[in-house]
Structures are given as C-alpha cells and as structure tokens.
Amino acid sequence: MLHGPYSAVDRDRPLIRLPFTSFAVATVLLPLTGLLACLFISLLYHYEDSTYTHCQVSNYLPSISSAISRVPERYIWRSCIGLHSAPRYLVSVAYFSFYRRRFDRKLPELVLSGLALLCSLAENSGLLMLTYVSSTETYDYHKKGFIVFVASSLLHMLITCRLWFVIKRHCLNPEEVTSYFWKLRLFLFNISCCGAAAYCFRRHNKFCEGGVYTAFAFFEYLVVFSNMAFHMTAFWDFGSKEVMVATLPEDKRY
Secondary structure, eight states, X not given: OOOOSSOGGGOOSOSEEEEHHHHHHHHHHHXXXXXXXXXXXXXXXXXXXXXXXXXXXXXXXXXXXXXXXXXXXXXXXXXHHHHHHHHHHHHHHHHHHHHHHHTTTOHHHHHHHHHHHHHHHHHHHHHHHHXXXXXXXXXXXXXXXXHHHHHHHHHHHHHHHHHHHHHHHTOOOHHHHHHHHHHHHXXXXXXHHHHHHXXXXXXXXXXXXXXXXXXXXXXXXXXXXXXXXHHHTHHHHTTTOEEEXXXXXXXXXX
C-alpha cells in the first residue's frame, strides 16, 4: 500500500519498515497525548484563567481552544500536531489510492473518493491552522480554522461511511465489515456531540447560565476523541500493510 514505486528486487535494504498498525496507533496517540497533557496542565496550573468566560459564571472545564492557548500547553499541542500532520496527509493519499483500486470502474464512487481526499486534506489543514493560530493571538483566524476542521471532518466521515457501505456489500472480509460498522457508529456519535456542543455554546452566549459552558467543553472533548477514534479505524483497513521508506540502488541514482 505505502511501499515505494519499485519492486522488492529493485530496492536497497529499507531505511524504515513499520507495520501500519503501529503507524496508525502512533499517529493517533500524538494528538491524544498532547490534548490530555494540555487539559491536565490547564486544570492543575491555569485553572482560573482557562475556565474564565466572558459571562463570568461558574465553569469547571476549559474549552480545547483555551487549554491549548497558554504556555507550556501551546508548545506541547503544536509539537504533537506538527509531528502528527505529515502521517495524516500520507494516510489521506493512501486511502485515495485504496479507493481508486476498489472502485476502478464506478464513477460515482471515484468522485466521492476524490471528495473524501479533499475533505481529509482540508480537515488536517484546518487543524494545523487552529493549532498554530491560538484563540488568544488572532481569534478570527483561529475560529475559521476550527470551522474548516469541523465541517470538513463531518463531511469526510459521511463520505467515508458511504464508500465503506458500498465496500461492505461486496466483501467477505470480516475486518472490513467491522471497520464499516465502527465508522458508522463513530460518525453518528460525533455528529450528535457536535450538535450538543453547538447548542450549549449558543445557550451559554445567549443566557450566560452557570455550568453550560462546562457542558459545551465536555461535548467538545467527545467530538475530538470520537474524531480520533474514527481515524483509528485505519487499523482494520490497512492492518496487513507496511509503511516503508527505501532508497534506490546506487546504480539507479541519477
């Protein structure tokens, strides 16, 4: 899947050879570990600042934007997302190649595959934007990055579920069936949490009720965690594959 364009005969010994399962776990653990660390540090050392709201009502949890906007949380989050972004782009392209092979003669699914690639790239780019432009620096750009991330993420999940519904109808591989059902469950859970978070955010800004922003922050965490879990289903999709970095033989370098 992720092997280079040369056959095993034409390659030198690989520089890096990694099972895709390990690659997928590491890719998801980077943002997960970074987010948990930022939340822990914010609650422990910056509790008053991170839970402050313009309404000045009771709030017990920081939003993600607040948790990643201070020092050292800002640098922890940026480091984890920066390291995780390149593998995420690679996985986006790998999925597109996978879909092209599965839907070689099906134009509607090929079009959806291209849209899925664009949404995946936009999702990762939106995440990078909201990460490197914090809410305390330039709020408008941070907000736009967040909107791009959430919108492209939901659309990517929807398209992916549709593509895997088609795959499920024509496959006998139990891992692919399992992958589809988990994708569908996580998408439905994610969109439900998005709706709940949006409701709480609007209610907080309109009525300034105590504890409502805490509920918003909680649902926001669930949105992000379910997003990570959705991408983790690549564990089943490419479980037998390897990520390989190799060099050309000396006599084929120009």
